[in-house]
Amino acid sequence: MHYTTPTDQQAYNEQVWHLARLVPHGKVVTYGQIAQLIPLPAGVDPDEYKTFGARWVGEAMAACPANVPWQRVINAQGKISPRPGAQTQRQLLEAEGIVFVKDKVDLKVYQWRPGQDDEPRQAKLF
DNA sequence: CGCTTGACCGGAA
DNA sequence: ATTCCGGCCAAGC
Numbered sequence: 441m442h443y444t445t446p447t448d449q450q451a452y453n454e455q456v457w458h459l460a461r462l463v464p465h466g467k468v469v470t471y472g473q474i475a476q477l478i479p480l481p482a483g484v485d486p487d488e489y490k491t492f493g494a495r496w497v498g499e500a501m502a503a504c505p506a507n508v509p510w511q512r513v514i515n516a517q518g519k520i521s522p523r524p525g526a527q528t529q530r531q532l533l534e535a536e537g538i539v540f541v542k543d544k545v546d547l548k549v550y551q552w553r554p555g556q557d558d559e560p561r562q563a564k565l566f
Numbered sequence: 567c568g569c570t571t572g573a574c575c576g577g578a579a
Numbered sequence: 580a581t582t583c584c585g586g587c588c589a590a591g592c
Contacts, residue, residue, distance in 0.1 A: 471574055516576085
């Protein structure tokens, strides 16, 4: 709802949540990665999307429905974005076997790569 | 009516 | 490694 927003925020959020649901247990994705996986929304300037896409994803996650593994979405530094509830998020991830070192995870090990680590081979993301 | 504040990110200091 | 800052909008005080 803040900063610049997608033309059709509802549709955009749906895509964010859809992708989040594809992330396997024990893996994580970054806000920027999700933004990158979503096709450039119509009418949005590519540069603007590149700059603000990740924040749009953050906004979508703030309004995330219950059936989404929201804990698997973290920031580009491999850390959990600070906010009330961050502790819970960390516990959920550790329960999935993810190890934190200095409050961050090793993205080279835990970052999800579409079509590579996910169980059912996803031919298409959408 | 101003001023603050966001589930972000990459580059600069 | 850490902290700061620009990018730039709108709801809530």
